Amino acid sequence: EADIYQTPRYLVIGTGKKITLECSQTMGHDKMYWYQQDPGMELHLIHYSYGVNSTEKGDLSSESTVSRIRTEHFPLTLESARPSHTSQYLCASTRRPPPVGGLAKNIQYFGAGTRLSVL
Amino acid sequence: GDSVTQMEGPVTLSEEAFLTINCTYTATGYPSLFWYVQYPGEGLQLLLKATKADDKGSNKGFEATYRKETTSFHLEKGSVQVSDSAVYFCALWRYSSASKIIFGSGTRLSIRP
Numbered sequence A: 001e002a003d004i005y006q007t008p009r010y011l012v013i014g015t016g017k018k019i020t021l022e023c024s025q026t027m028g029h030d031k032m033y034w035y036q037q038d039p040g041m042e043l044h045l046i047h048y049s050y051g052v053n054s055t056e057k058g059d060l061s062s063e064s065t066v067s068r069i070r071t072e073h074f075p076l077t078l079e080s081a082r083p084s085h086t087s088q089y090l091c092a093s094t095r096r097p098p099p100v101g102g103l104a105k106n107i108q109y110f111g112a113g114t115r116l117s118v119l
Numbered sequence B: 001g002d003s004v005t006q007m008e009g010p011v012t013l014s015e016e017a018f019l020t021i022n023c024t025y026t027a028t029g030y031p032s033l034f035w036y037v038q039y040p041g042e043g044l045q046l047l048l049k050a051t052k053a054d055d056k057g058s059n060k061g062f063e064a065t066y067r068k069e070t071t072s073f074h075l076e077k078g079s080v081q082v083s084d085s086a087v088y089f090c091a092l093w094r095y096s097s098a099s100k101i102i103f104g105s106g107t108r109l110s111i112r113p
Helices: none
Strands: A006-007 A010-013 A019-025 A031-039 A043-049 A076-078 A088-092 A114-118 B002-005 B010-014 B020-021 B025-026 B032-038 B044-052 B056-060 B062-065 B074-077 B086-093 B108-113
Touching: A006 A088, A019 A031, A019 A088, A019 A114, A031 B074, A088 B010, B002 B086, B020 B108, B025 B032, B025 B086, B032 B056, B032 B062, B044 B062
Parallel strands: A010 A114, B010 B108
Antiparallel strands: A006 A019, A019 A076, A031 A043, A031 A088, A088 A114, B002 B025, B020 B074, B032 B044, B032 B086, B044 B056, B056 B062, B062 B074, B086 B108
16 A cells, blocks of 8 residues: 555646645655646656655656655645646655666556646 | 557456556666556555566556566456556656656556446
């Protein structure tokens, strides 16, 4: 059973508001990820982190920003929400992969997601 | 670069029908392969995995075999249930400095009673 939590589950907010989507995991995982999932279901990686004070942009450009001050916490912030930000946001985490030659078990654990609607 | 291509949906079947969702991949070396499932209103969860050629992953009646010669990892189930209605994602991971999982575009499965 994975212990990764996202809040809020649903958020409806007006244009121009600042929002923060929370993601926390209690598994001590080094790596964390944010995905944006469009209505067609496809997942787009927008941010990831290898550990504390490490953040990287993903494959899809996003106006959001992330921070990683603590291992267990990886919040995503939108400074000024717009209707084009309406989407489902999924957070995930995984442990550091083993050295080359070891078993490859890079399993990602996902939170339940935040469905964001910007009016 | 690495990529995953999976069968487009939606797929609609009757209960107790046989299911196949095709997945092929492109990657150098020997990636690990996964199937994830997303039930309505939830995040993704791992369904099964295989870490080397000819491995068979299985869980909840679903199976997939890692076929390196055809670069495929097709998902199968002999008799589907209404509760199997969900979105299924094929994915791969290959050890590298980037170490990101590559997901397919997802296949929506609907089972009729």
